[in-house]
Amino acid sequence: MTRSLRVDKNGLRKGPWNKEEDDKLRAYIKRYGHWNWREIPRFAGVSRCGKSCRLRWMNYLRPDIKHGNFTKEEDDLIMKMHNKIGNKWAKIAAELPGRSDNEIKNYWNTNLKKQAKIDQNYPKNMHLETKNQSNFTNSLVESSGLGDNNEVEALWASLSSSEVSFASTHEYPYVTISSPSSSQTCSNDYDDGNFWTDPFFADLDVMVNNVVMAPSDSDEFMWSTMELYSQYHSKFMI
DNA sequence: AAGGGCAACAACCGCCACCTT
């Protein structure tokens, strides 16, 4: 399941590692540590680039690395964190001792992504305009961070053209917002703003008080919008 | 048995942030 072995123009091997290379690298790092990845292959006696050595060590040779099937607990944690922070594999890996970011990324792409897609269709989609907007915006003014009813109404109106769905997967609620060319999912227990990504915002052209907001550059906008959806979720969904 | 399609995953590549000089 790996690439075929080849040698590049500098004489460096590419492709699958053999046992001898693994043993040399493992032995060297065990004894001297990894002080400089670019120099390590020369000292360890392997014809690989430093980057390749680092990858091999981090994903396979580290003594604390765990191989084998993911547990249900690990699945849940990956799903939860992915809902929350998106494709931040290194951050997710930091919460899963013994798992590498590469392994988690592969696992997500081959297993969990499909599961997540299925979950997002549950329980149903709905359109914002079907709800009682005025009552809701009144209750939002204070908590949303927006200035007054007009601002909330304006934001609301501009978002109404997008399809918004609310759903829960396991114990982690999330909100999915679909626009014509992209979709974005985020968790309600937000404490990290990075899950709002540019493609979604770039597509929305949100107007507040006749000013086009630049969402990807505006933390205030981000928090306000998140609060809006969070409040909406808790108010109308059981 | 053959082969086509898909899944799995190790490894590569390009980009970026950070550090050092």
Added chain:
DNA sequence: CAAGGTGGCGGTTGTTGCCCT
């Protein structure tokens, strides 16, 4: 402050194995 080096990250690719027809 700028430039170059390095490590880390995330997206993507390439190959093998498995399953289905």
